[in-house]
Amino acid sequence: MTADAKHTIRKLEKAGEYDLRVEWDDGVVMHYNTASLRRACPCASCIHEWTGEQILDPLSVLETVKPVRIEPVGRYALRFHWSDRHDTGLYTFDLLRSLGEPESSPQKND
Amino acid sequence: MNLDQNNLRAALRELRYPGTDLTLEAGEIIDDLRVKNDDVLIRFQWPTPFPASHQSVKEAVERKLREIGVNRTHFQEQVEIPAHPRQSEKSLLPGVKNIIAVASGKGGVGKSTISANLALSLARAGASVGLMDADVYGPSMGLMLGASGRPTMADEKTLIPIDAQGIRLMSMAFLAGDDTPVIWRGPMVHGLIQQFLANVAWGDLDYLVIDLPPGTGDAQLTLTQLAPLSGSVIVTTPQEVSLIDARKGLRMFQQVKVPVLGVVENMSYFIDPGSGNRTEIFGHGGGRRTADELSIPFLGEVPIDPEVARGGDDGMPIVRRNPESPAARAIATIAEKVSAQLAELAIQSRGAAALHLDWDDN
Numbered sequence: 001m002t003a004d005a006k007h008t009i010r011k012l013e014k015a016g017e018y019d020l021r022v023e024w025d026d027g028v029v030m031h032y033n034t035a036s037l038r039r040a041c042p043c044a045s046c047i048h049e050w051t052g053e054q055i056l057d058p059l060s061v062l063e064t065v066k067p068v069r070i071e072p073v074g075r076y077a078l079r080f081h082w083s084d085r086h087d088t089g090l091y092t093f094d095l096l097r098s099l100g101e102p103e104s105s106p107q108k109n110d
Numbered sequence: 111m112n113l114d115q116n117n118l119r120a121a122l123r124e125l126r127y128p129g130t131d132l133t134l135e136a137g138e139i140i141d142d143l144r145v146k147n148d149d150v151l152i153r154f155q156w157p158t159p160f161p162a163s164h165q166s167v168k169e170a171v172e173r174k175l176r177e178i179g180v181n182r183t184h185f186q187e188q189v190e191i192p193a194h195p196r197q198s199e200k201s202l203l204p205g206v207k208n209i210i211a212v213a214s215g216k217g218g219v220g221k222s223t224i225s226a227n228l229a230l231s232l233a234r235a236g237a238s239v240g241l242m243d244a245d246v247y248g249p250s251m252g253l254m255l256g257a258s259g260r261p262t263m264a265d266e267k268t269l270i271p272i273d274a275q276g277i278r279l280m281s282m283a284f285l286a287g288d289d290t291p292v293i294w295r296g297p298m299v300h301g302l303i304q305q306f307l308a309n310v311a312w313g314d315l316d317y318l319v320i321d322l323p324p325g326t327g328d329a330q331l332t333l334t335q336l337a338p339l340s341g342s343v344i345v346t347t348p349q350e351v352s353l354i355d356a357r358k359g360l361r362m363f364q365q366v367k368v369p370v371l372g373v374v375e376n377m378s379y380f381i382d383p384g385s386g387n388r389t390e391i392f393g394h395g396g397g398r399r400t401a402d403e404l405s406i407p408f409l410g411e412v413p414i415d416p417e418v419a420r421g422g423d424d425g426m427p428i429v430r431r432n433p434e435s436p437a438a439r440a441i442a443t444i445a446e447k448v449s450a451q452l453a454e455l456a457i458q459s460r461g462a463a464a465l466h467l468d469w470d471d472n
Binding site: 009011012013014066067068069070071072076077078092 | 195367465466467469470
């Protein structure tokens with residue numbers, strides 16, 4: 001009906017201490033390393049608004065960063081409250097879709 | 111046929127709520143269904159306030175049930191407008207269920223007239239409605255609704271909206287006066303709008319209609335970003351120049367991911383009150399074409415009617431002044447479509463509201 005995000009998220013899950021699992025509406029499942037996701041923060045204090053240059057020094061993000069809380073924003077994005085107290089990034093579904101690692105289909109060894 | 115819950119529900123499965131793709135089941139419109147001997151009792155929870163929609167559902171349900179041999183149906187009903195999922199609990203407008211922005215790419219297309227009449231149509235249907243005149247450059251709502259009072263203060267910084275013909279109204283004009291031009295620079299506009307959103311005691315509302323300033327500049331962008339808008343309506347006239355600007359409005363909303371509920375073509379045609387002849391002064395059909403091109407819904411066309419303008423000038427908008435006139439009926443239909451789409455969006459995104467995750471609780 002509207003030109004909104006092409007895919008929406010159906011389910012969020014903590015798969016490991018630093019592993020976020022996301023189920024999409026088309027059945028695709030993706031995983032996200034929490035520190036990598038923090039480094040990809042799209043907010044104006046992490047990415048320069050005009051040049052698109054990254055302001056955030058990726059090395060300043062510890063491997064042990066993880067979300068404290070994740071909440072939906074409208075029907076198009078998620079807001080992450082990170083353990084390093086950063087919480088201004090809105091991760092659109094489009095962005096998340098491009099960042100995720102598809103879950104490898106379970107190997108059957110029988 | 112043996113009547114039980116399941117085959118009754120199966121019989122009704124295909125029915126949809128008017129103006130939406132929602133089935134009665136998925137939309138939770140059938141709140142309760144009971145069978146007692148030969149009697150069937152259905153309790154409806156209507157997601158929009160318009161009785162005509164309710165009536166058509168009731169008739170369709172009766173028809174379906176008669177087909178499977180149920181002749182004694184009893185209905186209970188209540189209206190419960192679903193709330194658009196809030197951006198967060200800390201939303202600026204916690205008691206407001208749906209926020210509709212009315213926008214236009216350019217001035218002079220009748221955006222404020224449509225806003226006022228849209229708000230009144232929703233209120234006439236029984237919804238609790240607020241109207242925010244955010245046209246910082248030329249607020250006119252006070253005049254249109256014949257409200258000249260000044261809002262009172264609930265406390266040091268909270269303004270209480272004025273009651274105007276059954277809707278709660280807040281306008282820049284109340285602060286600046288109708289004929290004082292408001293001249294604002296960008297940052298002032300931002301601050302003003304923020305204040306407008308945060309410091310007005312709207313109370314509980316089913317719908318808040320925001321009359322945006324014309325164009326796609328600072329003020330519009332600020333509003334679309336600060337207010338958790340549920341959807342937007344774009345008003346245009348049939349001329350090409352107006353349509354080009356309507357497209358700009360549409361792109362703005364798409365960028366900030368506010369769903370565009372549709373396009374309204376205002377001043378669509380003129381019916382000569384003497385002869386009844388229809389004249390398409392500015393051409394016709396451009397609104398529908400534009401909507402089709404951009405694949406957004408076309409909400410309707412509102413004819414030119416001198417009474418619309420008169421209604422605006424003497425503080426009695428057309429949907430109250432002459433509710434049976436073609437212009438008033440057109441706007442009421444638009445309001446019905448808008449409320450149906452908002453209900454659909456709210457119900458469909460109930461799932462999205464479940465996307466909360468507290469990391470350490472897991």
